[in-house]
Every structure is written in C-alpha cells, then in structure tokens.
Amino acid sequence: MNVLTDNFSTYWEGFLGTVELTVYGSVLALALGFLMASFRVAPVGSLRVFGTVWVTVLRNTPLTLLFFAVLLGLPRFGLVLPFTVFAVLALGCYTSAFICEALRSGINTVPKGQGEAARSLGMTFGQTLSAVVLPQAFRSVIPPVGSTLIALAKNSAIAGAFSVTELLGTYKTMSELGYNIVWTFVWIALGYLVITLAISALFHVLERTWGVAR
Amino acid sequence: MAVDPLIELQGVNKYYGELHVLRDIDLTVGRGEVVVVIGPSGSGKSTLCRTINRLETIESGTITLDGQPLPAEGKALARLRAEVGMVFQSFNLFAHKTVLQNVSLAQVKVRKSKKDDADRHSRELLQRVGLLAHAAKYPAQLSGGQQQRVAIARALAMDPKAMLFDEPTSALDPEMINEVLEVMRQLARDGMTMVVVTHEMGFARASANRVVFMADGRIVEDRAPEDFFTHPRSERAKDFLSKILKH
Ligand SMILES: Nc1ncnc2c1ncn2[C@@H]1O[C@H](COP(=O)(O)OP(=O)(O)O)[C@@H](O)[C@H]1O
Ligand SMILES: [Mg+2]
Numbered sequence: 001m002n003v004l005t006d007n008f009s010t011y012w013e014g015f016l017g018t019v020e021l022t023v024y025g026s027v028l029a030l031a032l033g034f035l036m037a038s039f040r041v042a043p044v045g046s047l048r049v050f051g052t053v054w055v056t057v058l059r060n061t062p063l064t065l066l067f068f069a070v071l072l073g074l075p076r077f078g079l080v081l082p083f084t085v086f087a088v089l090a091l092g093c094y095t096s097a098f099i100c101e102a103l104r105s106g107i108n109t110v111p112k113g114q115g116e117a118a119r120s121l122g123m124t125f126g127q128t129l130s131a132v133v134l135p136q137a138f139r140s141v142i143p144p145v146g147s148t149l150i151a152l153a154k155n156s157a158i159a160g161a162f163s164v165t166e167l168l169g170t171y172k173t174m175s176e177l178g179y180n181i182v183w184t185f186v187w188i189a190l191g192y193l194v195i196t197l198a199i200s201a202l203f204h205v206l207e208r209t210w211g212v213a214r
Numbered sequence: 215m216a217v218d219p220l221i222e223l224q225g226v227n228k229y230y231g232e233l234h235v236l237r238d239i240d241l242t243v244g245r246g247e248v249v250v251v252i253g254p255s256g257s258g259k260s261t262l263c264r265t266i267n268r269l270e271t272i273e274s275g276t277i278t279l280d281g282q283p284l285p286a287e288g289k290a291l292a293r294l295r296a297e298v299g300m301v302f303q304s305f306n307l308f309a310h311k312t313v314l315q316n317v318s319l320a321q322v323k324v325r326k327s328k329k330d331d332a333d334r335h336s337r338e339l340l341q342r343v344g345l346l347a348h349a350a351k352y353p354a355q356l357s358g359g360q361q362q363r364v365a366i367a368r369a370l371a372m373d374p375k376a377m378l379f380d381e382p383t384s385a386l387d388p389e390m391i392n393e394v395l396e397v398m399r400q401l402a403r404d405g406m407t408m409v410v411v412t413h414e415m416g417f418a419r420a421s422a423n424r425v426v427f428m429a430d431g432r433i434v435e436d437r438a439p440e441d442f443f444t445h446p447r448s449e450r451a452k453d454f455l456s457k458i459l460k461h
Contacts, residue, residue, distance in 0.1 A: 043287065113306035117365075120267055121320035121372060122296025124289065131323060136310050 003179040004187050007170070014170035015191050021087055021156040021166055022195060026149050028092025033099025040104055043125055051100070058097035063155055066090045071162050087159035095152045102148060106141035107133055139210050146203030150196045167191045219278075220245045220376055220407050221266060226275030228261055228431075235261045237431040239275070243376070248408045250418040250439070253428035254454055259411040260303075262428070263380045266409065267298040280375060296324050299369030299377040303384050305361040307353035307368070313340065314349040317368045325372065332371075339367040343397050359390025363397055376407040383414060413458055415443060427451045 004011060039051030058066070070090040071083065110133050118128040160169030167188055174184045221243040228236035235258045243249050251259050264270040266277060268284050268291060277284045279298065285291045308316050317336035321327040327335070340346045343363040345356075353361050362382055369377060379398065383391040395417050402408060402421040412418070418425055418439045425442040427435040429450040435442060446452045 111306075113302060113304050114308060116269055117300075117302065117306035117308070117368075118320075119292075120269060120295055120298075120300035121368070122292045122294075122324040123320055124292045127323045131319060132308055 003174055003183050007174050007177070007179070010170050010173050011167075011187065011191070013165055014167040014188075015194075017084075017164065017166040018153070018156055018168075018191070019195060020084070021091060021159055021164070022149075022153040022199075024088045025091035025095060025152050025156065028088060029095035029099050029149070029152060030145075032092060032096035033103060036096060036100040037103035037107065038126075038129060040100065041107055041129070055097045055100050058094050059101070061094070063090070063094050064158055064161075066094050067158055067162055083162060083164045084159075087156070087162065087164045091152055091156055091159070094155070095148060098148045098151070099145060102141050102144040103134075103137065105144070106137035109140050110136045139207070142203055142207045142210065146199060146206075149203075150199050153195050153199060154192060217242065218245045219243070220247075220280055221409070222276075222278045223266070224276045226265065226272050226277060228258075228265060228270065228272045235431050236265065236272070239431075239433060241426065241433060241436075243407060243409060244423075245407055246405045247423045248402045248406075248410065248421050249424050249426055250422040251409065251411045251426045251428060252413055252418070252454075253434075257428040258431040259428055260380050263300070263378045263409065263411055266378055267295045267300055269300075292324070296320070296372045297375045299366075299372060299374035301362070301365050301369055301377065301379045301382050303381040305353070305358070305365045305385070307361055307364055309353055311352075312349065313345065313351055313353070313356070313364050316353070316364060317371050320368070321371050336367070336371060339370055340364070342370075343367045344393075357390060358386045359393045362386065362390075362394045366394075366397055366401075370401075376409070377401065379408065379410040379412065381411050381413075383412065415458075419443065427454070429454070 036051045036054050039047040040055070042048055042051075067087070067090045071086045074081075074086065114136065115128050115133055118132040123131070156166055157168040160166045171181070171184050171188060175181050219242045221241070223239050223241045226236055226239040227234070239262065241249075251262065253259055261270055265272050266279075268277075279294060282294070285294060307313075308319065311319060314333060314336055317339060318329070318332040321332035321335060322329055325332075337346060337349065340349055343366060345360055345363055345367070348356060348360060353364070356364065366382075382398070383394050386394065391414070395414060398408070398410070398417065399421050410417070410422070422439045425435070425437060425439045426433055427442065427446075427448070427450075434448050435446065435451055442451070443455065446455055
C-alpha cells in the first residue's frame with residue numbers, strides 16, 4: 001500500500017509524462033486529422049489520394065512498429081530529437097488517421113444540399129467546409145473523437161518501452177525496489193483512469209454545450 | 215423582346231457514367247427573360263439547372279454567362295456562382311444558422327460586406343419576402359413555404375444576374391405553394407432573369423416568356439407558354455400535358 005507514498009515522485013513524474021504525451025499527441029492528431037479530412041473531401045484529386053494513403057498506411061500499421069520506424073528510422077536521416085518528441089510524432093500521426101475518419105464520417109452525416117447551397121452562393125471549398133459543413137458535422141463527431149483520444153492516452157504506454165518517461169514505465173523502478181507488483185499496477189491503472197475520465201468529462205461538456213444549437 | 219443573351223448553352227452534353235443525361239442542349243436565355251422548363255421526371259431538368267452554375271460538370275459543349283465562359287475551378291468559378299442564384303427543391307437552408315445569418319453569411323464571406331451592412335441588406339430582403347419577423351428563428355422552426363422564401367432571399371442577397379429555380383414548390387404543401395409563387399412572380403415583374411423548373415402552369419402562363427419542354431435529355435419544344443399549352447406539337451409533350459392536366 002505504501003508503494004505510492006514511498007515512490008510518489010517517480011509515480012508523479014510518470015503521470016506527468018503520460019499527460020504530456022497525451023496532450024501533445026492529441027493536439028498533433030487533431031490538427032493532422034483535420035487537415036487529412038479536408039484533403040479527403042477536397043475537389044483536388046491529388047489531395048484526396050494523399051489523404052487516403054495517409055489514413056490507409058497509418059491505420060494499418062501496428063503502433064509499436066511505427067514507434068520503431070520513427071525512433072530508429074528518423075535518426076538515420078539525420079533527424080535527431082528528444083525521444084519524447086519522437087513518441088509524440090508517432091502517437092500523433094497514428095491517431096490522426098482515426099481522427100480523420102471520425103471527422104469524415106461526421107462530414108458525411110451532413111446532407112449534401114448544405115454544401116451545394118453554400119457553393120451555389122459562391123463560397124469556396126474552404127469556406128463551405130469551415131462555415132457550413134464542419135460546424136454541423138462537429139456535434140456528431142464529438143463522441144468518436146473522444147474515444148479516439150482515450151485510446152491515444154492508453155497507447156502512450158508504448159513509449160515507455162522506448163525509454164520515454166511515462167506512467168506504465170514506473171512499474172520497473174518500483175518492482176526493482178521490491179514493492180508488491182499488484183499494488184503497483186493498481187496505482188498505475190488508477191493514474192490512467194484519472195486521465196481517461198478527464199478526457200471523457202471534457203467531451204461530455206463539449207457534447208452538452210454544442211448539442212443545443214438547432 | 216430584343217435578345218441580349220445572358221445565359222447561353224451550346225451543344226451541351228452530360229453523362230452520368232453510361233447514362234446520357236443531357237443531349238446536345240442549345241438554350242439561350244435573354245436578359246430579363248423568364249424561361250420555364252418542364253418535362254417528365256428523369257428528363258434532365260435538374261441536371262440542366264445544375265450545369266448552369268457548374269454544380270455538375272459537362273462532357274462537351276460551352277456554357278457562357280454574360281458572354282463569359284464558365285471557369286473550370288477555384289476562385290473564378292466561385293465568383294461566377296455568386297452571380298447566379300439557385301433555389302433548390304429541398305430549400306437547403308443552413309440548419310445551424312438563424313434566418314438572418316442564412317441570408318447574411320455569403321454576403322460576408324463572398325462579397326466581403328461588413329456584418330452590419332450585410333444584416334441591413336438581409337433585413338430588407340426578408341421584409342420583401344414577408345419574413346422579417348422570423349429573422350431570429352432557425353430554419354427548422356419555419357414552415358416549408360417560409361423556408362423557401364428565405365432561400366430566395368438568401369440567393370437574392372448576392373445581387374445575382376440570374377436566378378435558377380429547381381422545382382421550388384414541389385416539396386411544399388398545397389396551401390404554401392402560392393406564397394412562394396407570389397415572390398417569384400414579383401421577381402419576374404422586377405425584371406430578374408429566371409430559369410424555373412416547375413409544373414405550375416399558372417406561373418408559366420402568367421410570368422414566363424418561354425416554355426422549354428424536355429424529354430430524355432433533349433429540348434423537344436421551346437415556345438411561348440400559351441402556344442405550348444394549347445397546341446403542343448410533339449407527341450411527348452401532348453402525352454405529358456394530358457397527364458398533368460388531369461390532376
Ligand atoms: N448524381 C447522379 N448520378 C447518377 N445519375 C443521376 C444523378 N443525378 C441524376 N441522375 C440521373 O439523371 C437523369 C436525369 O436526372 P434529373 O436531371 O434529376 O431529372 P429531372 O430533374 O428532370 O427529374 C435521371 O435518370 C437520374 O436518375
Ligand atoms: Mg429534378
């Protein structure tokens with residue numbers, strides 16, 4: 001039981017590490033996912049192809065393999081960055097494929113006539129998407145985007161295997177010190193729960209505030 | 215009427231895959247003219263409307279608006295679309311915006327008007343279609359007839375050179391049809407150039423300069439309304455008129 005109090009600073013560092021990976025990974029995933037979703041519905045063929053390839057490759061690659069590719073591959077091309085940054089890149093790119101598909105399915109729930117009306121008024125593709133289609137798609141994409149970001153929080157545990165400080169990795173230190181492995185894992189699980197419940201709560205609020213229009 | 219062509223289609227062909235939907239369409243609409251398009255379902259009337267502001271691409275032929283060929287893509291196409299208002303069968307008001315925002319949105323985004331100026335203009339237009347009192351409501355709170363009048367005001371807000379109507383009253387309950395037709399009749403009287411797909415013969419007789427009858431992707435007849443309704447020349451038109459006149 002005193003595994004937590006004795007090792008609080010290790011545990012806390014790990015917790016913050018996971019929060020950091022989750023927050024930066026989410027921001028990157030949302031930005032890239034948004035960009036790729038726009039590509040996939042764009043009137044320009046080459047952009048659609050790029051978006052489709054991006055999603056297909058990243059969604060079908062095991063995340064661990066992607067971590068290997070980024071952490072071991074990129075330095076070969078002379079790109080040397082802190083491991084945490086590499087981990088954020090791997091997590092963010094991977095998750096962006098799922099965000100993109102959630103956004104795209106939301107876009108598809110908006111009746112075609114909405115976009116046609118906007119275009120017939122002379123609005124450009126970007127204006128149509130940002131002022132008419134996405135605001136209406138937004139509501140239906142809140143729950144799936146929330147689930148995707150919760151998955152990202154949990155997937156961040158893989159980074160621990162690549163010597164990035166995060167929550168799951170703290171079990172090694174604590175078990176080496178001879179603490180009960182069961183209690184160690186209970187506390188770690190609780191740490192993840194705090195993070196995922198926080199994400200859930202945030203998306204719950206978003207859904208409630210954005211659900212009222214109409 | 216002296217013909218000063220505003221919309222010109224020459225040899226327009228359009229396919230959906232194998233389906234040849236528009237066949238060698240030649241059509242000229244003069245400035246200030248009102249052309250009613252009628253024909254059986256599936257004859258290509260909607261497609262014709264949609265090609266005029268390039269919501270659909272064409273495989274061959276040319277379409278010019280006010281002497282300018284339709285640009286293929288991008289900003290130039292968007293600018294041209296703003297010159298041609300379109301009113302849809304299903305209204306297509308922006309569901310997440312109020313009536314006033316619906317009318318103002320494109321003025322701000324496309325014409326780069328200041329929000330206050332746009333709203334003032336929108337209120338004038340809403341007044342004109344009799345809906346100023348509903349400016350703060352959302353589309354879902356309005357009847358079909360009211361929504362369609364807002365849609366007309368929204369299209370007019372761009373000060374278009376021409377207006378396209380694709381069966382604007384077909385989705386409406388009978389008692390609401392007239393309020394929409396009245397707005398359209400007034401537009402016609404004000405000299406707006408209009409292409410109207412409709413089976414409302416009262417409107418065609420009272421307001422149209424010409425009736426274009428389409429069947430199987432072709433223009434079969436193109437004549438003065440009274441002539442067409444009383445003495446259709448083609449078998450297709452006779453057959454079609456006998457069917458709709460029964461109702
Ligand atoms: N997006 C589309 N894809 C494939 N076929 C279409 C599409 N839109 C219309 N069509 C077909 O084109 C023909 C003409 O359609 P349309 O222009 O809507 O006719 P109308 O408005 O006269 O009823 C119909 O046979 C219809 O099924
Ligand atoms: Mg139609």
